Amino acid sequence: MEVIRAKRAGACYGVQRALDMAAEVIEAGGRAYTLGPLIHNPQVVDELAARGAAAVASVEDIPAAARTDAAAADGAPAVVIRSHGVTPEVLAAVEERGFSVVDATCPHVSRAQAAAAELAREGCRVVVLGEAGHPEVEGLTAWARQAGGKVDVVAGPGEIPAGLYDPVGVVAQTTQRKENLEAVVAALREQGLDPIVKNTICSATRQRQEAAADLAAAVDAMVVIGGRNSSNTTRLAEVCALTCPRTFHIESVDELNATAFAGCRRIGVTAGASTPENQIASVEAFLKTL
Ligand code: SF4
Incomplete structure (x- = not known):
């Protein structure tokens, strides 16, 4: 194989x-x-x-x-x-x-924390774009509050509160999509605001999704390795399933069986940001024996 x-x-x-x-x-x-x-x-x-x-x-x-x-x-x-x-x-x-x-x-998260605190110190109302309750977002919020800022956590443009006034600053959870940040900034501008934007998005998540999508379109089956509690791995599996219906999200090599790959000639492998090299290597070794 x-x-x-x-x-x-x-x-x-x-x-x-x-x-x-x-x-x-x-x-x-x-x-x-x-x-x-x-x-x-x-x-x-x-x-x-x-x-x-x-x-x-x-x-x-x-x-x-x-x-x-x-x-x-x-x-x-x-x-x-x-x-x-x-x-x-x-x-x-x-x-x-x-x-x-x-x-x-x-270090990317440290930079986002520092950016949130800096906006707060400059007197901005800080809009944190991210998933409420996520530990990283709780950290960003707390670092801004400690620096004296008022903070709103929003998941997207639809959650921006009414009645904001300048100065407003925007900081993003590192795993946010660029398009979502752009939409939030556009929505703030539509309210007549002139937000100071700190683009704190890390490219690792997007790079993995783009690479997975490219590969999924070119193989007979995809294996996505990573915790079921890992949102970035789950998202990778969703992205792959769009073009490769035989996509399997597994946590370890023990979950694989040969019959699932009957008739396949090429199998793609990807893994979430929380999956170490040894787990990927053992899955690849198994698939190569088919
Ligand atoms: S995805 Fe990885 S590299 Fe990017 S900010 Fe999170 S931990 Fe850091």
């Missing part, structure tokens, strides 16, 4: 960096906790927990013994901040409790 990987697939820069930073702590013999799952990939999260980096929902959920160690600064465990970033309050809570901070916030 011919197996072709999409030109862009798998862990993005920010996710790979977070994984590498967590691995470095573990390999140095330290204990670590991640605030929330480090990435949206259950197999990787389980593997990290088995190696000594358990995911906790909040700093308060870190076991009491570890907190005692941190208070005594005696072999204080590390708390790894994931690529989505956190609010300044969460960062302060981790530091106050004496944990060592391993800040794996993606």
Whole structure:
């Protein structure tokens, strides 16, 4: 079987960096906790927990013994901040409790946080374009509020509140589509406003979707690897299914069976931004045996 990987697939820069930073702590013999799952990939999260980096929902959920160690600064465990970033309050809570901070916030997200805070400091009402409740959006909102700004989170132009007045600034969750940002800016201009726009969109998501769409149109079946709880992987599968009806969204190679590919000559493979290289390689190896 011919197996072709999409030109862009798998862990993005920010996710790979977070994984590498967590691995470095573990390999140095330290204990670590991640605030929330480090990435949206259950197999990787389980593997990290088995190696000594358990995911906790909040700093308060870190076991009491570890907190005692941190208070005594005696072999204080590390708390790894994931690529989505956190609010300044969460960062302060981790530091106050004496944990060592391993800040794996993606540099693109850090830039978006800084842009939100800068707009707020300049006196702007800050419009955050993003998914309400998403940890990255909560972080952007909190960094702007800490800098004294009033913030509105909108998912698109239809959610812009009435009655805004200049100065207004716009910042976007890094995974937003450019078209959505443009639509929001256009809607603000239609209200007579002159928004200051910080384009904080990262191209990794779009590059993966475009590469997946190109490949899906040229193969008999597509395999999309990544957590079912990963929205970017789910979106990749949707994009592929538009032109390739035999698209399979899987979390691991164990879910594949040969009969699903009967009659295929070429199979395309892509993976979400939270899928590490070893998972992609094992799927490719299996498909090549067909
Ligand atoms: S998608 Fe972009 S912003 Fe998000 S973690 Fe990956 S590289 Fe960073």
